[in-house]
Amino acid sequence: MTLQSRVEKVFKSVANACEQAGRPTDSVSVIAVTKYVDHNMASQLVKAGVRHIGENRVDKFLEKYEALKSENLKWHLIGSLQRRKVKEVINLVDYFHALDSVKLAQEIQKRAQHTIKCFLQVNISGEDTKHGFSIEELDDVLPELENLNNLEIVGLMTMAPFEADEETLVDIFQKTKVLQELLKEKQIKNMPMTELSMGMSGDYPIAIREGATFVRIGTAFFK
């Protein structure tokens, strides 16, 4: 299959999942995760219609950004970010998906030259290999974040365990959605909390059914 036809296949399957969920197609943004490929391949994806690029590491983000910054794209940093690297990258990022500590948030506040849209990463499954705030931690964290006026907390991001079965996935995505609604109702000034970043190549149709507004898809574009 050509790259073009794989891109079309992914977009079609996202549209199908939206339709099944009774949601408009444009309620879900597809982020192409380009961490497996170089900037030439990323550029092919853009030619094939991709509008959101996601990278999980700063060096690879900067490589793609340098090559493709003249295109009209949205740039997503989706992986954990070391504090000392914040200044190199944060002002190039449209959405940062992996806010997982107050210290990191404070560093972003300090380095930001404009409002940075961030997702709070939450660890719903409780796996200790996963980054992110536990549900219990959030009560202490929210008051610390609400004064950081350079951050706009647009929603929650979660990653399901790799080997999770469908029932577990549904449970994790539903709990994330419930938590998002709960936080949204708090109407905290810098936390609109309208978005949900969840779903990867193996589970995005389920995530869309459960309310994802951003899906992060890598493998499905390349295999």
Ligand SMILES: *Cc1c(COP(=O)(O)O)cnc(C)c1O
């Ligand atoms: C790699 C990665 C993805 C994409 O995973 P695929 O299974 O290849 O679709 C999504 N989110 C994050 C944070 C990643 O690191």
